Amino acid sequence: MEQVFQQMINGISLGGIYALMALGYTMVYGIINLINFAHGDIYMVGAYVGFALTTFFNIGFLPALLISMAATSLLGIIIEKIAYKPLRKSPRITALITAISISLLLQYTMMYFVGPQTRTFPEVLESKSLKFLNGNVILDVKNIYIIAITLILMIALQFIVRKTKMGKAMRASSYDLEAAELMGVNVNKVISFTFAMGSALAGAAGVLVGIYYNTINPLMGSLPGLKAFVAAVLGGIGAIPGAVLGGFSLGIIETIVSANGGSVFKDAVAFLILILVLLVRPNGLLGKTAKEKV
Amino acid sequence: MISDEDGIIISYTRLLNNIKVMGGRVMKMMKKRLTFVTVLVLILSLVVGCSSTGGANNSDEIRVGLNYELTGETATYGQGLVEGIELAFEEINNNGGVLGKKIKMIKIDNQSKATEATNVSTRLATRENVVVMLGPATSGNTKAAIPPAMQNKIPLISASATADDVTVDSNGNVKEYVFKTCFNDSFQGVMMAQFAFNDLQLRNVAILADSTSDYAQGLSKAFQETIEELGGKVLAVEAYQAGDTDYKAVLTNLKGLNPEGLFVPGYYEDVGLIIRQARELGLNVPILGGDGYESPKLLEIAGASALNDIYYSSHYSSQDDSQEAVDFRESFKEKYGREPDAFNALGYDMAYLVADALERAGEADTEKLKEALEATDGFEGVTGVLSIDEKHNPVKSVTIIELKDGEPVFLKKLDPQ
Numbered sequence: 001m002e003q004v005f006q007q008m009i010n011g012i013s014l015g016g017i018y019a020l021m022a023l024g025y026t027m028v029y030g031i032i033n034l035i036n037f038a039h040g041d042i043y044m045v046g047a048y049v050g051f052a053l054t055t056f057f058n059i060g061f062l063p064a065l066l067i068s069m070a071a072t073s074l075l076g077i078i079i080e081k082i083a084y085k086p087l088r089k090s091p092r093i094t095a096l097i098t099a100i101s102i103s104l105l106l107q108y109t110m111m112y113f114v115g116p117q118t119r120t121f122p123e124v125l126e127s128k129s130l131k132f133l134n135g136n137v138i139l140d141v142k143n144i145y146i147i148a149i150t151l152i153l154m155i156a157l158q159f160i161v162r163k164t165k166m167g168k169a170m171r172a173s174s175y176d177l178e179a180a181e182l183m184g185v186n187v188n189k190v191i192s193f194t195f196a197m198g199s200a201l202a203g204a205a206g207v208l209v210g211i212y213y214n215t216i217n218p219l220m221g222s223l224p225g226l227k228a229f230v231a232a233v234l235g236g237i238g239a240i241p242g243a244v245l246g247g248f249s250l251g252i253i254e255t256i257v258s259a260n261g262g263s264v265f266k267d268a269v270a271f272l273i274l275i276l277v278l279l280v281r282p283n284g285l286l287g288k289t290a291k292e293k294v
Numbered sequence: 295m296i297s298d299e300d301g302i303i304i305s306y307t308r309l310l311n312n313i314k315v316m317g318g319r320v321m322k323m324m325k326k327r328l329t330f331v332t333v334l335v336l337i338l339s340l341v342v343g344c345s346s347t348g349g350a351n352n353s354d355e356i357r358v359g360l361n362y363e364l365t366g367e368t369a370t371y372g373q374g375l376v377e378g379i380e381l382a383f384e385e386i387n388n389n390g391g392v393l394g395k396k397i398k399m400i401k402i403d404n405q406s407k408a409t410e411a412t413n414v415s416t417r418l419a420t421r422e423n424v425v426v427m428l429g430p431a432t433s434g435n436t437k438a439a440i441p442p443a444m445q446n447k448i449p450l451i452s453a454s455a456t457a458d459d460v461t462v463d464s465n466g467n468v469k470e471y472v473f474k475t476c477f478n479d480s481f482q483g484v485m486m487a488q489f490a491f492n493d494l495q496l497r498n499v500a501i502l503a504d505s506t507s508d509y510a511q512g513l514s515k516a517f518q519e520t521i522e523e524l525g526g527k528v529l530a531v532e533a534y535q536a537g538d539t540d541y542k543a544v545l546t547n548l549k550g551l552n553p554e555g556l557f558v559p560g561y562y563e564d565v566g567l568i569i570r571q572a573r574e575l576g577l578n579v580p581i582l583g584g585d586g587y588e589s590p591k592l593l594e595i596a597g598a599s600a601l602n603d604i605y606y607s608s609h610y611s612s613q614d615d616s617q618e619a620v621d622f623r624e625s626f627k628e629k630y631g632r633e634p635d636a637f638n639a640l641g642y643d644m645a646y647l648v649a650d651a652l653e654r655a656g657e658a659d660t661e662k663l664k665e666a667l668e669a670t671d672g673f674e675g676v677t678g679v680l681s682i683d684e685k686h687n688p689v690k691s692v693t694i695i696e697l698k699d700g701e702p703v704f705l706k707k708l709d710p711q
Contacts, residue, residue, distance in 0.1 A: 003550045006575070010542040116366050116405070118563055120594040127599070129574065138576050213539040213567060215595055220539075258543035264505050264533045 002136035007259050008252070013143045013212065015251020016150035020205035021228030022235065022243035023157065024198030030174045030238040031194050033092060037099040038079060039202055040225015041106035044218060046072040046203025047210040048114065054124050061124045061211070065149070068207045069200040076199025077192050085188075103222070111218040118217045121210045142212050149208060153201060154244055161240065166193055174238070223267065230274045236287025245285055355398040356391075356658045358383070358648065359418035359427040361439055366406025367536075367563055370589045371431035371637050375453055376401065378641025379428060381629055386645070392652045404430055408438035415439035419446035425658045426451065426648055431637070432561075433457030433479070433509050443471055449664045451475060453644035454609075454637060456482060456585065457508045461686040471660075473667050473686045475644050475675075477710075479509055482584045482607045483516025483559070485692045485708050489605065490517075490555055490582055491524045493706075498527045500553040502544065502568065504560045505533035513559035513584050529553050534564065541568050542575060549577045561586040566595025573600040585609060587697075588636045598700035605705070608693045610639040610677045613704035622676040636677075643675035 021043055028036045049071045053064040083102050087095045130139045161167040172180040173190045181187045209224075210216045227250060235246025250270060257266045277284060360379060363372030383397045391397060400422045404410040411430050418424050419442045427443055427450045430436050436455035443450035451473045452460060458478045461469055490496045501518060504510035518528050529551045532544050545568070548556065556572065558565055558581055569581055569592075580603045587606040612623065612633050622642060626634040634642075650673060655662035670682040678690040694705040 003546060006546045006549075007543060010540070010546060013542075014540055117369055118367065118591070118595075120591070123597065127574070127597075131576075135576060138574065140574050209539070214570065214597075215539065215563065215567060254540075255543040258540075259547045261532065261547075263538070263541075263544045264535055267535075 002133045003259075005133070005137045007255050009137070009139055009143055011252035011255035012248060013146045013251070014255060015248035016146045017205050017209055017212075017224065017247075018228050018231045018250050019244045019247025020150055020153065020201045020208075021224060022231040022247045023154070023240065024202045025229055025232040026235070026237055026240060026243040027170075027194050027198045029232070030240075031170065032084070032088065032177070032191060034084060034095050035099065035229065035237075036084075036195075036198070037096070037225065037229075038102035038106060039198065040221035040223075040228065041103050041110075042072050042075060042079075042199045042221070043202040043206040043209075043225065044110065044216070044221035045075055045106065046206030047216040047220065048110065048119075048206075048218075049203065050207035050210050051119055051121055051216055054122050061145075064124070065204060065207050068203045072203030072206070073196035073200040076195040076202075080192060080195040085191075103225075107218055107222070114218060116218060118215045121214050121216065124211060146208050146212055149204065153204060157197065157201070158240065160197070166190070170194060227267075227270050230270050232284075233274055234277050234284055236284025239284070239286045242284055242286035249285075353395075355396050356393070356652065357398050357400060357422060357424045359422055359424035360399055360401040361404055361411060361414040361418060361427055361429040362401065363406040363431050363435065364401075364403035368406045368432050368435075368561060370562070370591055371454060372404075372406070372429070374635055374637030375429065375431055375641035375644075377630060378626075378634070378638040378643075379645040381626060381638075382642045382645030382649075384629075385625065386649050392649045393656070393658065395658065397649070400424060404435060404439075406432075406435070408435050411435040411438040412442065415442040415450075419443060419448050424448065425652075425660055426663055428453070428644060428648070430455070433460055433512075434507065436460055437508075440469060440472055444469060447471060448660050449473065449667060451644055451648065451667070453640040454585070457512055459508070468685055471664055473682065475647060475677075475680060475688050476585075476609055476640060477690060477692060478687060479512030479559075479584070480516035481710065482692065483513040483518075484520045485694075486513070486557065486582050486584065486605075486607050487517045487520035487524065487526075489607075489694055489708065490557070490580075491521055491526050494555065494580055494605070496526065496555040496580065498529055498553055499555045499557055500529045500548045500551060501531045501557045501559075502541075502548065503531065503533060503558070504536050504564060506536050507560070509561075509584075509586065510559040514557070517557050517559070534560075534568075536561065536564055538564065539567060541571050545572050545575050545577060549575055553579060555580045555582060557582045559584050559586065562589040562592040563595065566592045569604065570596040570600045578603070580605060582606065585636065587695075590635075593700040596700075601697045601700040604697035606695055606697075608636050608695045610636040611693045611695060611702070611704035614676075614693070616676075618674060619676045639676045643677050643680070646675060647673055647680070 024039050028034055046068045049068040050064050053059040053067055079102055083098050084095060087098055125141055125145060128141045161170060169185045169190045172185055173187055177187060231246035231250040232243050234249060235242030254266045254270060257269045360376060362376050363369050383399060386392060387396050402414045404414045418427050427448055429452060430439055431454045433455040436452045437460060440450060449471050453475045455474055456476055456479045458480050460474055461472045463469060501514050503514035522528060530548060532548060534541060556579055558568055565583060565587060583606045585608050588608055593601060623634060626638060651663055651666040652658060655666040668682060673680045680688045680690050683689055691707050691709045693707050695702045696705045
């Protein structure tokens with residue numbers, strides 16, 4: 001029983017990271033139908049910005065998190081303006097290939113500047129832990145931070161999308177980009193904003209991963225990026241609550257697979273889920289019921 | 295010469311075109327294409343062959359190739375070995391060199407990748423005219439570097455590739471030109487199992503091994519066999535993949551089995567994360583491993599507070615007080631300004647062994663050098679007295695290191711039985 005609780009904590013912490021990243025995929029897809037494969041690498045850049053801030057400038061955890069989010073959102077906007085905007089009227093495959101190129105560009109540019117070796121984050125959060133059930137279930141402070149920050153960011157995102165004018169414009173654009181434009185919505189601004197938000201979430205995930213696992217490298221974004229994509233599809237790509245549900249489900253599924261002796265197959269299982277979802281329920285868990293795609 | 299071959303290409307393309315126009319029989323065409331490709335490859339290898347013989351053999355220097363992990367995930371090993379080698383050859387050259395000639399090192403980075411290791415090995419063998427190749431550091435990369443060495447009949451020595459099948463192929467035949475100066479994985483696994491059972495009194499242990507590395511698999515298998523022979527029990531053998539970041543699920547699972555100890559053969563990057571996460575989950579039993587723990591990065595990744603009750607087998611301890619070891623420490627500190635680690639010592643020993651074998655061979659010839667290496671008996675280095683056995687492996691003792699708050703402490707030396 002204690003083991004089940006401990007595994008749930010492990011799974012939810014892992015899932016929180018996937019959920020944060022899946023949100024970025026889903027938002028961008030919801031608006032311009034582009035699967036932004038560079039998303040995982042924006043997460044990597046976020047981790048490196050967080051690393052630089054905490055290591056070289058001795059900045060505390062929360063300010064480092066916020067500055068990283070700002071930096072990655074700027075990066076997201078720049079990438080959109082330079083690489084995706086000129087292709088908005090091109091076939092979708094062109095934009096997809098561009099996204100993959102941007103992904104590789106970010107990885108190897110980073111490798112050129114910081115080298116391929118693994119870096120270790122400094123200890124920015126004191127290592128404390130809460131013990132339950134005779135000390136058999138351990139909830140680390142870092143787990144609490146990951147879960148809490150994930151939830152706070154999701155609630156903030158939901159608030160922006162539901163209650164603000166920009167959110168309204170985002171929802172309108174996701175229904176019909178051209179109609180929204182005709183009704184006076186500044187579509188360029190909406191798309192930039194979407195990229196900024198998605199990238200900020202990825203940046204936050206990067207910093208959290210850096211602190212949680214303590215190691216970062218320039219290629220750290222590729223596999224989690226793909227898994228976050230699986231999470232977004234599982235939840236229903238284009239649906240915000242779906243991305244959250246998909247992220248947490250994937251984290252928990254991976255943990256269950258590893259716990260049952262399948263740690264070598266857990267990556268395979270993640271992609272098996274992708275295939276199954278696409279075959280059985282292409283709209284994902286929440287894709288159909290949620291009418292709004294943002 | 296080139297124009298002749300061009301002619302062949304043209305006639306071949308014509309032939310191909312004719313077939314295409316006439317029949318369009320796909321299978322046949324594929325076959326012809328293949329021959330066409332073979333001809334191309336032959337021509338290319340001719341060209342490469344020409345240029346390689348073009349590189350003149352400078353007679354007042356002996357060229358030694360270094361094929362090492364200077365960047366990438368196992369860069370600390372490669373860099374450590376290279377530091378030791380460079381120190382040794384510098385000393386040798388300052389003392390008049392070998393056979394009256396200076397040693398010239400050709401150092402190339404293999405980026406910690408097996409494919410690059412093969413490329414570097416090919417380049418050293420065919421274009422750089424080296425008399426011996428040193429490295430790479432890890433077993434996987436060393437195996438990748440062997441085929442070019444064997445084809446070109448150039449001795450290859452690794453000071454840290456501990457896999458059993460580096461010097462011996464799958465049929466048990468010795469690879470003629472491959473040597474190593476460090477003990478085998480299975481030997482480390484056996485020694486650690488004896489240490490766990492006899493010294494730490496562990497009876498029920500669990501194993502968590504990297505499924506993608508020969509090194510971890512070799513240690514894991516030998517450890518399990520030995521501890522079971524001694525009367526201990528292996529509760530579970532779990533696997534992970536190098537490069538994973540989250541081990542908590544599998545560690546939680548192992549914790550549920552209540553092992554008295556954990557054997558985690560692997561490299562420092564993964565092991566650092568595993569130890570850290572194990573301690574975070576309250577799994578505070580002794581953790582044992584092999585020489586892959588040997589890196590300052592382990593301390594960086596795992597953190598000092600997690601690194602207690604950690605034991606690993608090593609080639610060398612900086613607390614060793616034999617005369618060779620003390621002298622080495624002094625000259626190393628003078629050049630690099632810090633204490634040497636095991637990889638520095640292994641690199642240093644290997645370089646001196648090469649010089650020793652070259653002197654015994656009498657001339658810088660690959661064939662004679664190979665024979666001299668085979669005849670090595672009682673070579674005194676800083677990592678112990680070393681002889682090469684009939685399988686091109688060394689016979690030497692293993693050092694057990696304990697980590698206390700991340701600090702390595704020399705525990706004891708275990709001799710092979």
